[in-house]
Amino acid sequence: MGRSDDFESVIPLGTMLIVKNPVFKKPLAKSTAFGLIVENPADIEFLSQKRMDALFPGVQWKSDLPNESRALVNSVFWEFHPDQDDLEIATKLKNVGNKAFFENRPTDAARFYNVALEYLSEEEITPAAVSILLDTLSNKAAAKLGCFNSVLICTGKILGIKGDHVKGIYRHAKALIGLGRYAEGGEFLDEKLNQFPSLGEECKDIVSLRSIIPELMKPPGKEIIRALLNPRPSETRLPQPQPPLPVGMADRIAEFRGPIQLGKSKVCDGEGIFASEDLEVGTHLLICTPFAGLYVEAGKTKEFTFNTSPPEYLIGSIANKIWLDPQLGHEFYSLWAGPDLKSLTMDNEEDAKKMGRVDIGRIKNISKYNFTGTLYNENDDEDFISGGVWIPSSKINHSCIDANAAYRPHDSSLIMMVTTFKKVKKGEEIITSYLDAFHPFSARNFMESHGFICKCRLCELDRSENPDVIVRIVKLLKSLAYDHATNLYPFDLQILTRDLITIAELERLRAATPDLNACMMSRGVLTVAAIVLMDEKRYTECFAMMQKIYAVLVNIPPNFMHHDLAATVLVCCMKMDKEKAVLEKWAEEVRKYCRLYAGTLKHVRVGHHPTVPEDLRKFGIEFFTDDD
Ligand SMILES: C[S@@+](CC[C@H](N)C(=O)[O-])C[C@H]1O[C@@H](n2cnc3c(N)ncnc32)[C@H](O)[C@@H]1O
Structure with a gap:
């Protein structure tokens, strides 16, 4: 969790941790310090002192910190005083959660909010606690970036307590939109705007969210396509990323599927994507956001890689995402996991159970075989990092020389677009090139990078x-x-x-x-x-x-x-x-x-x-x- 020199970035003293499979090791080979490490976020459970007391009344924990040690670490760690009441504790945890969220540590934020919620009983809630409960749930919903099913659970609770909660309404609609349930999102907002006429005045964001829904239901327009394709500046000494998207545009870009369907691949044993009608040159087949992605500006890559590496970061984000929203595992684990792991399918009962859990080994393989992006050079702080895993485009197979579609992930927004560059007949497989054909044969080693032998x-x-x-x-x-x-x-x-x-x-x-x-x-x-x-x-x-x-x-x-x-x-x-x-x-x-x-x-x-x-x-x- 967070930076170790900031006491509020770690959980407060007295919080109990239940840890499965801990290992005492260095987080990275280059690290100097050892730590208690778990690879899987689902292997740690945090319990507030309050919940511990409720679960194990009267148990005295021998591990309580001796006074002399407490004096030493008091300037570094934080804890709650015995005379603080539940509301004060919950408020503090919520605020620390917010801080984590603003520092771009959404998973830490979600953990603080979870502990805060343990101090806020939903059943016997006092009026004073209502607002802090609503705030915490609402902020937890915001922290769950891309975990829309879990957001809907939080916002459902909020709206059950207070039907006109402005942030709750906004985040509920955003989650429905994030799940591609555009019509439902529109109906939900219409209903709320009718029921609470002052809502439009109070929150312009709700009105503007409602206004973009019709646009989201149509294929992307020229302005969006141009912004996504806007090339990297040429004639510069160092590689420069593409210009960023205009402010607010990313919110107007919907997940888009062109005339394609999944099927049994003709070039490999697994699945592939096929044209479901005759396609012209320049047909947009997919526009999608990454399941997990990473963009680090040039000049900041050394700092970023001090504590982690890009693959480790992606694996961590994916694991946290599935931990926060197990339903997302269903989509992610459907991806190809390499030659040594059998593919999982929701049609099989045993597989379906596994698809809601965090399985680090499988996540590592899937990230490796389905990664798209710039290759990261450890010694080059002047190059940017941009890459990730996009589920829909990960179903596209490769040919060095007979491709018909191009991947175009936008460098900083990480929105991926796949477009045909040849005419494609109905029923033909959509094929791209994972690596350019003009690399010599010896450099086109797909066995090493992707676990297959290319037979193009x-x-x-x-x-x-x-x-x-x-x-x-x-x-x-x-x-x-x-x-x-x-x-x-x-x-x-x-x-x-x-x-x-x-x-x-x-x-x-x-x-x-x-x-x-x-x-x-x-x-x-x-x-x-x-x-x-x-x-x-x-x-x-x-x-x-x-x-x-x-x-x-x-x-x-x-x-x-x-x-x-x-x-x-x-x-x-x-x-x-x-x-x-x-x-x-x-x-x-x-x-x-x-x-x-x-x-x-x-x-x-x-x-x-x-x-x-x-x-x-x-x-x-x-x-x-x-x-x-
Ligand atoms: C990004 S996935 C593509 C979708 C995958 N076929 C599936 O079933 O989900 C990459 C994997 O597909 C397979 N693949 C892609 N192109 C191939 C090709 N030309 N020949 C053999 N296998 C290929 C390899 O197993 C590779 O690791």
Whole structure:
């Protein structure tokens, strides 16, 4: 719980703990101090002195602190005096709970509120205690971030005592909305607003919550899609996160499911997601919030990882969430838990029981095999951390080269969007790429990262390739002049000629399967094709090489390069005076990747060819269309 130098961040002296499976160890390998650790939050039960007295009357606990020790620790710990009454104690615990909540420790907050509630009997409650009980329940409801079923229990109690409790009404409606029960949330608010007409005046938040419900019931609009896709700033020395969503927008984004359904996967033994109708390019399939996620700003990652690591943090959040709201376990444990654990299903009675409990081993596996996000580098405080586990998108399987949909988690809001980047036929499986295809075969080790052997066309070809050819490809790629450390190309005609011969050999080595020639996407080849040949005005050669790059590129989920490479082909076509139909075709490719990657055609201004719209006008083509 909390920081050890802040006495109110730990539970007060005299609180009893029932601890199952405690272990005396260091919390992290790098920690200097040992502590009594439990991995599973469900293995600790906190009992107030009051509840202990009620459960075990007359029992004298030998472990009471000796006076000399008490004098030593008095400045650090806190406890209740014997002359304090229940209401005072409950109030103090509630306030400490609030403090924990504001310090972003919602689970600690929930524990303090639980102990506070032990001092507030709901049966024989005095009028003075009503307000503190309502406050505590209401704050506990707010602390249960994302644990909406438990929130409804708290708010149900509040509204049973006081039907017009403003925060209770607001949090009840928020929980119904969080559970996707939008219509019910709307009806509930209408009923309350009718019953208590002054409510709208007292709480503008209730009125604005009511007003966004119709929007939540529709597919997301363009403004939301653009904000979610808003790219990371380019041209910065350090990786920068995407711009944050406009204030208040996250509340207006609903969980969204496009025309998809679950089914038995065609690429693995488990489940997958399938198109339930023919899908166009750019169809949004999913918008969802993470079950557990983490965003840490650049510059704060060292401080964050002092006490924990990102995987440990996620495992802890998931465990706490299921502990606070066991019903959430039903959804979470339906995810793939790796080759060594049998998948659980609610259809099986034994499984169903297990799905309401905190099972740390299973949580660890599920977090590992279903994690999406930036990889965290322990030594780099200047990079941000963004990642998590999203339940709906976790059902999507992988192919290095034949993907048809892209994952796009927004860096700081952690809202995930999945969108098709190819046409998909009804009944076809939705496939994404967990890792880009242009990583060499040796780096695409899915056994290590995800517990499976990828059998996509590219992996099968790489696997069956003569080892000498693989060694040759690696050697050829290394010999290209592009310098990865400086991002520079040491231009000289002789060097370029040598590189062109090397690239021609790379092409020949995969001549039978040009769309599987992923080394055409390496930085060395891309720099020669898209920058050096273009600068040299050798458009015919540039166009020919870009065609080969494009054959690979179209099968890879769109990233920051796609629109710029399409624009390179388009510029070559203009320079070569190709017919208008060809220019139209490539202009449409540029538009497609601008929309897919950034959600707006204006993205054409970012990259090496910002004047494409003006250049196209000379050929009678308008780049910007009415729908942007
Ligand atoms: C994020 S889950 C995908 C959904 C999963 N198939 C399920 O049943 O819930 C990732 C797991 O799916 C399986 N998987 C995904 N793509 C695969 C592929 N191309 N070949 C074999 N297994 C794959 C692996 O077991 C992997 O660890």
